[in-house]
Amino acid sequence: MTRPPWTCATFSEVMQPILKLSGARFRWPGRAGFGLSVADFAVGSGETVMLLGESGSGKSTLLSLICGTILPDRGSIEIAGTDITRLSGSGRDRFRAEQIGVIFQQFNLLPFGTVMDNILLPLRFAPERRKRAGEAKDAAQTLCTALGLPEAVLGAKANALSVGQQQRDAVARALIGQPPLIIADEPTSALDADSQAAFLELLFQQTSAHGASLLMVSHDARLGDRFDRVVRMEEIAAIERAVA
């Protein structure tokens, strides 16, 4: 895409984009197939973006595309300069482990593993990230301290933690080894209003401390003013529904 030299550069163009979707289109298989196409969407390095959308707006599909668990029928998805649509299935899994920290709504943790196990889990699949993490256990400890998790819980089973503690554990897991992109799927939905604010504060603080970009999906517009940018699903994505 060429741009006349006299116009102003957009925010994401000035910054090196960490995530860039161009002409990506995906359709779920089956007759009731639901399709999604994203013409152009980018997240700059270090940027925090909130993606607003109602349920059924294709948020989950978009996140699956970005994480590489599904492959677009056409178009490209670049993360940190790599077009992941050109990678093999296991290559995308590995790439995800190396480059993306993922935080779910809830049930983030393996309940039978310890807090420490859960934090270190992505490093198991990402040797580069493991190297970046240095002394992994120390790094996990530092992260937990920064996230306000008492050191004593590190050895505890994940299911012994409160929901708030579990979400903070999930943040520590997403941040360990400093992946450049953090994807959060409504991480505050299981928390009450007070905890939501405190949790988001921590999330912003830690992502910026680690120099990571944050793409958070939510349906709650009230949280939007804290982000660099708020994008509505319908602005970037077109939904195709199969005709019944």
Add this chain to the structure above:
Amino acid sequence: MIFRLAIASLAARALTVGMTILAIGLSVALFLGVEKVRTGAKASFADTISGTDLIVGARSGSVQLLLYSVFRIGNATNNVTWQSYQDIAARPDVDWIVPISLGDSHRQFRVMGTSQAFFEHYRYRQGRALEMAEGVVMADLFDTVIGADVAATLGYTVDDPIIVAHGLASFAEHKDQPFRVSGVLAKTGTPVDRTVIVSMEAIEAIHVDWQGGAQIPGQSTPVEVIRGMDLTPQAVTAALVGVESPLQTFALQRAINEYSQEPLLAILPGVALQELWGIVGIAETALLAVSAMVVVTALIGMMATIFSSLNERRREMAIFRAMGATPATILGLLVLEAMVTAAVGAVLGLALLYAGLTIAQPMVDSAFGLWLPIEPPALREIWVMLAVVGASAIVSFIPAVRAYRLSLADGMMVKT
């Protein structure tokens, strides 16, 4: 770390996993137990007689001759005349010969007439000789030596009186000639344990007043008179023969089989044992097959458990996937879990086997004369256990492939 998480995941489902482990453990214990009994039975079977080169009897079948002469099962179709016995004994290639005369019983135990030579030449379990637990070998005409089981079952000790019944399971008792226990043999684990041994002459003596299976009415020869009579046996039921040199065994066997005065049969005990085991072996193989099926059933049970757990574990798989695990890792994780489960089950099975052996060993020995040795696991047992672990990997592959598909479709989002 993945291995540790797999263990932790199993531990988190302790109840169902424990049940699966128990099922596998029991089935493995059953399989190894059957195997143990089988090899034990085979060994003790083969150990029943050793050091005897030929068994001679009236012409019938080799298995039948072996059964009645050694195992005291069934009866002889005919006797061997004393003359023929003497002829064989006189042959230069015969080193020793032991006569056996059967046909009477004491309670549920068979009475065997034989000579002193029996105690010298009868060997079991790779050449072990008979030993007296107490008392001595019979010296008097009406002395008897009893096997360990006879003594234990009937509570006899040295000097106790015994009345021998004519025939088997007969009520016609030789009341006039009571015997005395002169010795009790040490336990052998062979049919000797269940035998009442008397001299050849004693067999003749108790039949002095008998004819055709019934006592001659009114006739009762006093013991003193009997002692003075010529009690040379008229016939023997069978004879155990040792040859001078093993090379002569076959020549002697042929000579006896071709003996013109009387139809006789000479058999090699080892060969006849093999033949007999060939018959018994079918049941043994069937038993082994059944217990193998039990192991297979337990493994299929495990497969069903894994299948049913898949749905509730989709969340767990999604977390693994989000962290960068490939679907192949998920597959491997499930197979690994199954193998760990089976391995623990196999070890539990081995432990159950040893516990069972420790408890059952004396009981099986006294009830069946079967000695099951408690030894460290043999290579064969280790192979069985490895096979169970290997089979679990194969069996778990089916649900694991389903998990692979599920996690491929679900990705990080569980759509339920």
